[in-house]
Each structure stands twice: as structure tokens, then as C-alpha cells.
Amino acid sequence: MDSTTRGRIDKRQAILEGAFTVFARQGYAQACVQEIAAEAGVAKPTVYNHLSDKATLFRHAMEASARTALEERLAALEPLARPGDDLAATLTDVGHALLRLHAGGRSCALRRLLYAEITHFPDLLEITNQYGPDRLNQALADRLARLTLAGRLRAAEPDLAAEQFTSLLLGPLEARTRLGTRTLEDAELRELAEAAVRTFLTAWG
Amino acid sequence: MDSTTRGRIDKRQAILEGAFTVFARQGYAQACVQEIAAEAGVAKPTVYNHLSDKATLFRHAMEASARTALEERLAALEPLARPGDDLAATLTDVGHALLRLHAGGRSCALRRLLYAEITHFPDLLEITNQYGPDRLNQALADRLARLTLAGRLRAAEPDLAAEQFTSLLLGPLEARTRLGTRTLEDAELRELAEAAVRTFLTAWG
Amino acid sequence: MDSTTRGRIDKRQAILEGAFTVFARQGYAQACVQEIAAEAGVAKPTVYNHLSDKATLFRHAMEASARTALEERLAALEPLARPGDDLAATLTDVGHALLRLHAGGRSCALRRLLYAEITHFPDLLEITNQYGPDRLNQALADRLARLTLAGRLRAAEPDLAAEQFTSLLLGPLEARTRLGTRTLEDAELRELAEAAVRTFLTAWG
Amino acid sequence: MDSTTRGRIDKRQAILEGAFTVFARQGYAQACVQEIAAEAGVAKPTVYNHLSDKATLFRHAMEASARTALEERLAALEPLARPGDDLAATLTDVGHALLRLHAGGRSCALRRLLYAEITHFPDLLEITNQYGPDRLNQALADRLARLTLAGRLRAAEPDLAAEQFTSLLLGPLEARTRLGTRTLEDAELRELAEAAVRTFLTAWG
DNA sequence: CATGAATGAGATTTCATTCAT
DNA sequence: AATGAATGAAATCTCATTCAT
Structure with a gap:
């Protein structure tokens, strides 16, 4: 597994963890993707690139x-x-x-x-x-x-x-x-x- | 308690029951006041007249x-x-x-x-x-x-x-x-x- | 037809005319509802109240x-x-x-x-x-x-x-x-x- | 003209044809570069390499x-x-x-x-x-x-x-x-x- | 008091475009 | 030269809430 792939996986991990943190804090409906992206340290569309919606x-x-x-x-x-x-x-x-x-x-x-x-x-x-x-x-x-x-x-x-x-x-x-x-x-x-x-x-x- | 007051109380009851029904179905954030009003059979502003928000x-x-x-x-x-x-x-x-x-x-x-x-x-x-x-x-x-x-x-x-x-x-x-x-x-x-x-x-x- | 109804009809007319003006200027996809609302002199959601999408x-x-x-x-x-x-x-x-x-x-x-x-x-x-x-x-x-x-x-x-x-x-x-x-x-x-x-x-x- | 140049020209042709196909199908605004790239069989940045925007x-x-x-x-x-x-x-x-x-x-x-x-x-x-x-x-x-x-x-x-x-x-x-x-x-x-x-x-x- | 109509704010999602490899 | 990944900007649409009647 080369560094590129690992980087992508890391980012996916960060998104999933950030998402759980925010969902836990706000609930599903109140959590906004914006905030999840911020928590994961990526831009909003990056979230959509990894998880479709x-x-x-x-x-x-x-x-x-x-x-x-x-x-x-x-x-x-x-x-x-x-x-x-x-x-x-x-x-x-x-x-x-x-x-x-x-x-x-x-x-x-x-x-x-x-x-x-x-x-x-x-x-x-x-x-x-x-x-x-x-x-x-x-x-x-x-x-x-x-x-x-x-x-x-x-x-x-x-x-x-x-x-x-x-x-x-x-x-x-x-x-x-x-x-x-x-x-x-x-x-x-x-x-x-x-x-x-x-x-x-x-x-x- | 005259009939007017009773009518008002009935309406309040209807709103609370409708609200619980809709909240139960949709969750707090996803429930919209519009739908609650419909469930209770009143207009949206009437809900706000009874319960401030x-x-x-x-x-x-x-x-x-x-x-x-x-x-x-x-x-x-x-x-x-x-x-x-x-x-x-x-x-x-x-x-x-x-x-x-x-x-x-x-x-x-x-x-x-x-x-x-x-x-x-x-x-x-x-x-x-x-x-x-x-x-x-x-x-x-x-x-x-x-x-x-x-x-x-x-x-x-x-x-x-x-x-x-x-x-x-x-x-x-x-x-x-x-x-x-x-x-x-x-x-x-x-x-x-x-x-x-x-x-x-x-x-x- | 009372003044209320007329007011509503007037607003609908204004929206349709504003919409045609903006669509003509920008094309369908490039026209944004925001701009149409502005052209008609109403707020964006008012447009959606009258015409569903x-x-x-x-x-x-x-x-x-x-x-x-x-x-x-x-x-x-x-x-x-x-x-x-x-x-x-x-x-x-x-x-x-x-x-x-x-x-x-x-x-x-x-x-x-x-x-x-x-x-x-x-x-x-x-x-x-x-x-x-x-x-x-x-x-x-x-x-x-x-x-x-x-x-x-x-x-x-x-x-x-x-x-x-x-x-x-x-x-x-x-x-x-x-x-x-x-x-x-x-x-x-x-x-x-x-x-x-x-x-x-x-x-x- | 060597084979490399010819390959490049071919790719440009493919992009232009794919673009016309997609534009014809979707219109300018609705056509997205992604789809054009797919139609031409190349990656999105390749389109930008050939045609600036x-x-x-x-x-x-x-x-x-x-x-x-x-x-x-x-x-x-x-x-x-x-x-x-x-x-x-x-x-x-x-x-x-x-x-x-x-x-x-x-x-x-x-x-x-x-x-x-x-x-x-x-x-x-x-x-x-x-x-x-x-x-x-x-x-x-x-x-x-x-x-x-x-x-x-x-x-x-x-x-x-x-x-x-x-x-x-x-x-x-x-x-x-x-x-x-x-x-x-x-x-x-x-x-x-x-x-x-x-x-x-x-x-x- | 009840309501039809209007609105400000904000959410999801898409897309043209650019980096880094 | 070609590509996978990332992003800034913007668009549609929804909703809680308030006027005016």
C-alpha cells in the first residue's frame, strides 16, 4: 500500500471519526456536513467525494x-x-x-x-x-x-x-x-x- | 369555565397531541411545524399562538x-x-x-x-x-x-x-x-x- | 374579488413576468431563483410559495x-x-x-x-x-x-x-x-x- | 508528424466530439466537464490540458x-x-x-x-x-x-x-x-x- | 383569536477548476 | 502528458417565525 492510498484512507478515517463526533453532539438532522468537514479538517466536497451523501x-x-x-x-x-x-x-x-x-x-x-x-x-x-x-x-x-x-x-x-x-x-x-x-x-x-x-x-x- | 375557554383548551390539547404524534414519527428536527399544525387540524400561526416556539x-x-x-x-x-x-x-x-x-x-x-x-x-x-x-x-x-x-x-x-x-x-x-x-x-x-x-x-x- | 386575492394575483403576475425576463436574459439553467425573486420584488421563498419549483x-x-x-x-x-x-x-x-x-x-x-x-x-x-x-x-x-x-x-x-x-x-x-x-x-x-x-x-x- | 503528436491530436478530436455530443444532449450549463471527459474516454484534467476552460x-x-x-x-x-x-x-x-x-x-x-x-x-x-x-x-x-x-x-x-x-x-x-x-x-x-x-x-x- | 402570505437564514449538494503525483 | 483527489463558490429548496387581515 503506497503513501497515496494510505493518505486517502487516513482522510476517510478522519471523516468517519469527525462525523461520529458531530452526529453524537448534534444528532443526525441538526448535524451539518459543513461542521463535519471542519471537524475532520477537510473541505465540504471532500466529504461528498468519499461518502456519497x-x-x-x-x-x-x-x-x-x-x-x-x-x-x-x-x-x-x-x-x-x-x-x-x-x-x-x-x-x-x-x-x-x-x-x-x-x-x-x-x-x-x-x-x-x-x-x-x-x-x-x-x-x-x-x-x-x-x-x-x-x-x-x-x-x-x-x-x-x-x-x-x-x-x-x-x-x-x-x-x-x-x-x-x-x-x-x-x-x-x-x-x-x-x-x-x-x-x-x-x-x-x-x-x-x-x-x-x-x-x-x-x-x- | 365557559364554552369558549373549553374550546381553546381543546385546541391546545389537539395541538399537543398532534405535536407528539409528529415528533414521534419524525424526530424533533425533522418534524416541521407545518405538519404538526395539519395533524392538529389548525393553521400554523395558531400553533404559535398557543405555544411560543x-x-x-x-x-x-x-x-x-x-x-x-x-x-x-x-x-x-x-x-x-x-x-x-x-x-x-x-x-x-x-x-x-x-x-x-x-x-x-x-x-x-x-x-x-x-x-x-x-x-x-x-x-x-x-x-x-x-x-x-x-x-x-x-x-x-x-x-x-x-x-x-x-x-x-x-x-x-x-x-x-x-x-x-x-x-x-x-x-x-x-x-x-x-x-x-x-x-x-x-x-x-x-x-x-x-x-x-x-x-x-x-x-x- | 377582494383586495387580498387581487394582491396575491398581482404578486403571482409579477413573479411570472420577472421569471420570463430573467430566463430570457440568462437561460434556464443559468437563471437563479434568487435573481428572479429580486426582479419580481419579492423574497425567494415567496417564489416557491406560488410556483412549487x-x-x-x-x-x-x-x-x-x-x-x-x-x-x-x-x-x-x-x-x-x-x-x-x-x-x-x-x-x-x-x-x-x-x-x-x-x-x-x-x-x-x-x-x-x-x-x-x-x-x-x-x-x-x-x-x-x-x-x-x-x-x-x-x-x-x-x-x-x-x-x-x-x-x-x-x-x-x-x-x-x-x-x-x-x-x-x-x-x-x-x-x-x-x-x-x-x-x-x-x-x-x-x-x-x-x-x-x-x-x-x-x-x- | 510523429505518432505522439498524432495521438495528441486524436485525443483533442475525441474531446471536441465528446463535448459536442454532451452539450447537444444537456445544453451548455447543464453539461458538466466530468461527463464530457467520460464521453471522450479521458480524465477530467486532460480536458483542461487541451482546452483551457x-x-x-x-x-x-x-x-x-x-x-x-x-x-x-x-x-x-x-x-x-x-x-x-x-x-x-x-x-x-x-x-x-x-x-x-x-x-x-x-x-x-x-x-x-x-x-x-x-x-x-x-x-x-x-x-x-x-x-x-x-x-x-x-x-x-x-x-x-x-x-x-x-x-x-x-x-x-x-x-x-x-x-x-x-x-x-x-x-x-x-x-x-x-x-x-x-x-x-x-x-x-x-x-x-x-x-x-x-x-x-x-x-x- | 385564527389564518393566508411573506421572509431571513441556513442546509444539502453540485461543479468548474487546480494540485500533487 | 495524464490522472486521482481536493476545494471555493454557488444554486435549489426548506423551515421557523412574523405580519396584516
Whole structure:
């Protein structure tokens, strides 16, 4: 890949990132391509050269951001592959990490935009679901199944267990973060994780 | 209150309802006042006579709709005041009713609009929270406390128990309804209620 | 018709006239709605309130102008209804009047715009033909038929005779006016009329 | 001239032809250089390398096409240099050939573009008139003068006669071809030629 | 009070034209 | 010499909002 091609790719990346930033700040309709171009450091027509119109730009920006978000979440699950002696502690750590990601800027923005534009972009759900909660739940269910086989858990229905784990964990977030407009203290996040794990282990431990 | 005043109030109601309908369909920015006026069956300037501008119109339409939504939910809690012999069955019925409301059109639209515009209308959260999940949780916690006192439950921390009940109940909805774009069969809703109640009673029953 | 309605109609007239003026000056694509609005003395959106888009505006402006042009031409034919003793002189006068109209600003502009945009607006021909040369030829043929019946002409085929009269008359104009960009002296027009009438009467007189 | 130079000239030709094709299809303003480049099979900047800007490109494309059109017309006049015994027949044949050219695609496009852009490119008339109707009329007048000298015609004013011949011949075309948007049957063209020649010979024969 | 008409401001998109390779 | 990429400028159209009736 020569320097020219790389330059073009870099610019495309910059546009997609700038677009997500601006869409997150303003919403789809209020965001103007002018501002996106400025954020990406290019001229307005350059945006149109790369992504044919505003809607296409939106879809691609959402997809790229969703992919990044999933990668971060999957990475946070890693400790479950090698849990120490204290399973509850490991679960709490993982839960804590997931909470932090889920309460973070990118996730909140993705959720807001998804909710906001799902009626205008029905296909958006499929686009982002490629990298959505199902993928995370599945990876988590895999871990829980392994732990059950290893006799450290009694999650006979790992899919359901995984779904309930994330529900217990993330459910309270919506209200606490005031729909993503408030940032939570780390201590508060940890308490939420602990409470969720307690209930979870009561049911499936 | 004479008939003229009543007519005026009716017209205001029609405008607010029309506004919510259109905002729900189009989103805040894409909704145009013209269309709202048409939906309400009045002329555009009449809208401005009643609600000073588009933002005010939005806030009032959201508040009115949130109030209605809360009233519906509180009404659904009533059976817990007189639970029959089978507590699990009553909880399941109530859960089912809440699920139906939560998956319904008005709630989904409210959630979408709230998520979508929370950054542009930070005060919107306070406006709708007057009629939001906290009020519901509190009413539910009251019921759970009574039931605990009556020895039919062991919810020593009724607030937490209530929060977890609604989390278990409503958590899976987001994914299942595809963010409110799919309508669920009644049978599926009932299964969700049963699963939530099972886990809830394992922890607090 | 009350003053309000009249005001609206006046404004519509002003817009159509301004539009024709600007289209004539700039051509369809180069004319911008901004400029048309300025020419008509209204704001840009007012133009869109009356005529839904640029293409519609163009069609209506062309139609209005074509109607005016036909009315002028038909009026110029009047003397043939009461020809004096000298038929050649009357024909020459009428021919002269037609030439003046045909070489005038409105006609030239209409022709230019029609030629220019016929491929983009295939329906334009039908719109303007309602008021086009056919209508003129027919009116002229009527007159020639009457004159033939009165024994003052031998135009056994009045339609053909009328067509040839206008061809002889107007044919040379295109080149002489340099496609409508040069204005001809009245004397030159009269000579053209005389030459045409001479040839015409040699054939049909 | 080496092969490189020839290649360059070929490319210039391709650009001019592509340009005329696109201008004819879209009009000057609506034609975009992108499309012209595509039609010519080159990249956009290559167009600018050969012809400095869009206006220049237009002028050169028009000139080249006008030259071709004149050459075709002059060739069609040839039979008049060696008329057979039947002058009327020869005139009809020539008229027919001229009509065919005049009603053909290139001529119609040239006329449309000339009318359309004469106000923006006043010099266009001079450019195309080098190869315009005057040159044709002159060549025709020459022929008519020769025929008069030879006693086969009585065209004492050959210039006027030539002008009237083309007027009679081509005048009806405008309406019949619907400004060049309809293609005429060969039989119809021949009838037009015969009618024109009849009238012409009545006057000058 | 309700409304038809008018407008100022701003959004998306296109295009002729120029760099850098 | 030819091209992919980038850009400044401008055009159509929409919309929230205000007069005048």
C-alpha cells in the first residue's frame, strides 16, 4: 500500500471519526456536513467525494463506531477466561469494566443516535447489530458455559444467564447516568457491579 | 369555565397531541411545524399562538405524554395492593402489564425522543422524570415493603428490590423489540414476565 | 374579488413576468431563483410559495408569455378583415406588423428558450403550441380563404398559402436579426415585407 | 508528424466530439466537464490540458461541428452544377438533400445550442457564421446565377432568389420537426421539397 | 383569536477548476 | 502528458417565525 492510498484512507478515517463526533453532539438532522468537514479538517466536497451523501456518511460512521465499541467490550471479557480463585471478584471486575464502557461517551452516543434515528434508518439496527449486544451476550454465555462445565457455576441455560447478567448489570445505568448525560464515579460503578454479581450468583452461583 | 375557554383548551390539547404524534414519527428536527399544525387540524400561526416556539411546543408535548404514560403504569401496579394467594402469579400479571405498556407505542416514542434530544434539551430529563421510572419504582417499592411486612416476601431493601425487578423485567425488552421497532406477541411478553419473576423470587422471595 | 386575492394575483403576475425576463436574459439553467425573486420584488421563498419549483416556474412563465405573444399577433392580423382597395398594401402592412412582433424582444426570447430547453422540457412544445404558429396560421388561412371567396385572391389551398406567407415573411428574419441579437430598422423590415408580398402574390395573387 | 503528436491530436478530436455530443444532449450549463471527459474516454484534467476552460471548449466544439455541417451542405449542392434536362427534378433532389441535413441531428443540435447560448456567447454567431447559412446561400446564388445566364431560370436577383429558396424549403421544417424533436419520414421531406420548388419556379422559373 | 402570505437564514449538494503525483 | 483527489463558490429548496387581515 503506497503513501497515496494510505493518505486517502487516513482522510476517510478522519471523516468517519469527525462525523461520529458531530452526529453524537448534534444528532443526525441538526448535524451539518459543513461542521463535519471542519471537524475532520477537510473541505465540504471532500466529504461528498468519499461518502456519497449525508445518510451514507451517517451509516458508515455508525458502523465504524459500533465495531470499535464491540472490540472494547470483548476485550473486557478476557479475565473470565482465566478466573482466579475468587470467581465473584473476577465477575465483579469484568462487570465493572463493562459498566465503565457502557457508561462511556462512545456507547452513550451510539445508543442515543440509534434510538433517535431508528425510525428514519430502519436498516441501522442490522448494521450496528453485527457488532451489538448479541455478540457480547454470546461471548459471555460461552464463558459462563465453560465455568459451569468446570463446576464453578450452575448456569444450565448459559444464554439466559448471560442475558440476565447484563440486564442486572446495565439495567440501572440508564437511570443513574440520566440517559448518558451524567458521568458516574468509579466507586458508584463498582457498587453497581457488586450488587449485580450478588444477585446473579444467588440465582446461578 | 365557559364554552369558549373549553374550546381553546381543546385546541391546545389537539395541538399537543398532534405535536407528539409528529415528533414521534419524525424526530424533533425533522418534524416541521407545518405538519404538526395539519395533524392538529389548525393553521400554523395558531400553533404559535398557543405555544411560543417549536422548542416550547416540544417540551410541553413531551411532558403531557410522559404524564399519561406514568398514569397508565401506576394503574398497572394496582393488583399488588390486593395479591391473591399466589403471589408469583400476581407479580407475573403485573409484570406482564408493565411489559405491555413499556413495549407499546407511546413509551417507545418517549424513550426514542428522550434519547435523541437529551443533549439539546438537558432540562427534558427533569420534565419527564417527574413522571419517570423513579416514581414507578417508588410505588413498586412501597408495595414490596408492604408484602415483606406481611411476610410474603423478604425484600429487606425494597428500593433495590424494586429496581432489580424492573431491570429484570424490562432489560431484555430493548433487544427483543429491536429498540421499539418490532411489536412482540403477547405470549412472548408473558414468558419474559415469568422468567423475570422466577429470578426475582429466587433472590427476594 | 377582494383586495387580498387581487394582491396575491398581482404578486403571482409579477413573479411570472420577472421569471420570463430573467430566463430570457440568462437561460434556464443559468437563471437563479434568487435573481428572479429580486426582479419580481419579492423574497425567494415567496417564489416557491406560488410556483412549487424552478421547472414549474419556467413552464408557467413560458406559457404566460406565449399567450401574450399570440394575442399580439392575432391583433396584427385584423386589417385583413377589412382590406382597402389595395390588397397588396394591406398585406404588406400586416406582414410588416408581424415582422415587427416576430423580431421583437419577447418573440426572440421565447424562441431562444424554446430551442434551448426543448430537450429538457419536451412538454414545453405542447404548452406553447397552444398559443403557437399553428393558431396564427389558421387565423391567417381563414382570412385568405375569405379573400379568395371574394375573388381578390386565388388561394385554393389557404392553409398552404398561409404557411408559405409566413415562411416567406419570417424566414429571412433569423439570419438578419442574427438570431434575435440585432434589432432591425423599420425600413429594413418594410422591405422584407414588400419582397415577401411580391413573391406571395406572384404565386397566389 | 510523429505518432505522439498524432495521438495528441486524436485525443483533442475525441474531446471536441465528446463535448459536442454532451452539450447537444444537456445544453451548455447543464453539461458538466466530468461527463464530457467520460464521453471522450479521458480524465477530467486532460480536458483542461487541451482546452483551457469550459467556455473555450464550447466554442471550439461548436466551430468544429459547424464546419462539418457546412461541408455536408455544400456537397449536397453539387448536382446543380450539372443539372439534367429536368431542372425542377434536380432542384427537388437538392432541396430534398438539404432538408435531410437540416432536419438531422447535428443541425438541430447546432441550432438549439446557438439559440440557447447566443446571449452568453455573442461571438458564437461569428464563429459559426463562418460556416453558416450565408456561405450556403452564396454558393446557391452562384448556381442560380449560372442557370439564369444559361437561360434556364429567370433569377435576376440571385441572392434574393437563393434566400427565398432556402426560406421556402426550410421554413416549414421548424414546425414539422417540432423544433427538431421529431424525425420526419423521407416521403414527407420530399413533399416539402416539391412544394417549395413549385412555388419557387412560379416566381423565378 | 385564527389564518393566508411573506421572509431571513441556513442546509444539502453540485461543479468548474487546480494540485500533487 | 495524464490522472486521482481536493476545494471555493454557488444554486435549489426548506423551515421557523412574523405580519396584516
